[in-house]
Amino acid sequence: MYRAASLLPLPAGDIHLWLCPHGDSGDPALDASYHALLTPQELRQKDRFHFARDRHRYLMTRVLVRTILSRYAPIAPHDWRFANGPFGRPRIDADPVIEETRGLDFNLSHTAGLIVLAIARDIELGVDVENIRRAAVLEAVDHFFAPAEARSLDALPTALQPHRFFELWTLKESYIKARGMGLQIPLDSFAFALDSPGDVGFALADPHGNASWHFQQLQPTPDHMVALCSSTDARIVCRETSPLQWERSLEVRTTRASKISPLSPIPPS
Structure with a gap:
């Protein structure tokens, strides 16, 4: 069985957030090492992308997941297996289950220039990253967001509207990813209030729904915004990596976090 030099501890209540900067192409020798870690199915999926930059980003995401999970459990990167949930979200398929994989879960997001991987134990979580240098789709707000937003x-x-758009968008994406249901959850069925600096207020249209989710927002680079949704008030520990090359601790300040109590239910529109 594969044994890492030292497995990283992942205490209860912690979420490790791994940031992987990337370009549009990679070093051919390093990419060959990356290809060796993927399954035939993953390699076929990579080759379905039309543009080289998208093929490279897919390769990086799969290698990131595999190599980083091996920092927490004694499984070789190429031996990890995954299964999709009812709505397509990938989960670890650990059979046989070993102690280090119990409760271990992850969520992944990527955008131009950055891949983000969140890892925790026994915490429901969702993460989203967006490149805020791209144009904000402001016309989508009236059609898809809650009226209050x-x-x-x-x-x-x-x-100031483009920055607020990305704050809202990343938070909304992180929530639907934490729920594991994707766009089965209408984007106007929940809302965020961001008018108080540093705060995240959250409300559901269903007054009987579970609004006890926790949100944190970070801006790890001038070009990127990250939002994290979790089922508990977790501590975020950030690390930066280039798979199979280097990794290091990273201090990233939280720019927004959940208020102590959720908002009132969303009033009917």
């Missing part, structure tokens, strides 16, 4: 964004000066 649209009104709050419209009240801002025009120059």
Whole structure:
């Protein structure tokens, strides 16, 4: 069985957030090492992408998941197996289960220039990263966001609206990913209130729904915004890596976090 030099501890209540910067292409020799870690199915999936930059990003995401999971359990990167949940979310398929894989879960997001991998034990979690240098799709707000979110964004000066859009979008994506249901959850069925600096208020349209989710937002680079949703008030520990090359601890300040109590239910529109 594979044994890492030293497995990383992952205490209860911690979420490890791994940041992987990437370009549009890689070193051919290193990429060959990456290819050796993927399954035939993953290699076929990579080759379905039309553009080389998308093939490279897919390769990096799969290698990141495999190599980083091996920092927490004595399983070789190429031996990890995954199964999709009812709505397509990948989960660890550990058979036979070993102690280090019990409760271990992850969620992944990527955008131009950065891949983010969140790992925890016995915590439901979802993560989203967006490149905030791209154009904000402001016209989507009135059609897909909750009315209160649209009104709050419209009240801002025009120059501040793109930043608020990405704050809302990453938070909303992190929530639906934590729920593991994707767009089966309508984007207007829950809302965030961000008018108080540093705070994240959260409300559900269903007054009987479980609103006890916790949110944290970070901006690890000038170009990227990250939001994390978790089922408990977790401590985030950030690390940066280039798979099979290096890794290091990283201090990233939280820019927003959940208020102590959730908002009232969303009023009918």
